[in-house]
Amino acid sequence: MNVLVVDDEPLLRFHMQKMLNELWEEVDHIVTANSGAEALKLMQKIDIHTIFMDIKMPGMSGLDAAKEIRRLGYKGNLVFVTAYDEHAIEAFEQEAVDYLLKPVGESRLNSCIERLMKQDKTLIKYELDADQINRWLPSDQSSAQYLSWINVSIGDRILVINVDDVFCFISEDKYTTVVTKEGDYLIKKSIKQLISELHPDRFWRIHRAVIVQVAKISQVMKDEQGRYSLSLKEMHKVLPVSRNNTYLFKQM
The missing domain is CATH 3.40.50.2300 (Response regulator)
Incomplete structure (x- = not known):
């Protein structure tokens, strides 16, 4: 945009x-x-x-x-x-x-x-309706369109990471950091491109520069100014939630 x-x-x-x-x-x-x-x-x-x-x-x-x-x-x-x-x-x-x-x-x-x-x-309502229709399809059809693996180049090697192992994606300049329990890896895909390829029920964009896997969220915090942040399981990362995305957690 x-x-x-x-x-x-x-x-x-x-x-x-x-x-x-x-x-x-x-x-x-x-x-x-x-x-x-x-x-x-x-x-x-x-x-x-x-x-x-x-x-x-x-x-x-x-x-x-x-x-x-x-x-x-x-x-x-x-x-x-x-x-x-x-x-x-x-x-x-x-x-x-x-x-x-x-x-x-x-x-x-x-x-x-x-x-x-x-x-x-x-426009947003239309996009959500289209998403909902995709979720009604048989699981083998609806899941096929979403990203399952991330390829990461490390020197002369290519590491294949299962998206189930990803805790979050964090945008930094022209690169995106893929955060896993084993380590952090850089890829050239943008946050905008990733969120369109990841399953919307499993991965949420909580900030302009951050996508998290919902299953990896440990807790959501709210400060005195009404700002939200969250922590991830097994990690010492605290990530900000933008004001426009706090609605994701009000149902929790």
């Missing part, structure tokens, strides 16, 4: 990019543009889920850029960011999901992200 931040002020672009990285775990890449014209060029190269668009920019304004983006067929989310509130009506005429006033704080941005996640509710 890609997000585009459009602002002619470098510090504000960086600040928004940093906050989105910290608050929106589902996002894979955050790209930036310093003008409406640059945003239009990027839109033709990258599939963008959500655009955070500054309104007051030299040359093409954010509103003009949004009109052109919509004219070209963009159906994704538009969020306008500005120091002024007089353009709110024009912004929502472009089917804006939200309208943020600068300086944007974490609390306000978080409520915007929650609103954006609700925009995806129909």
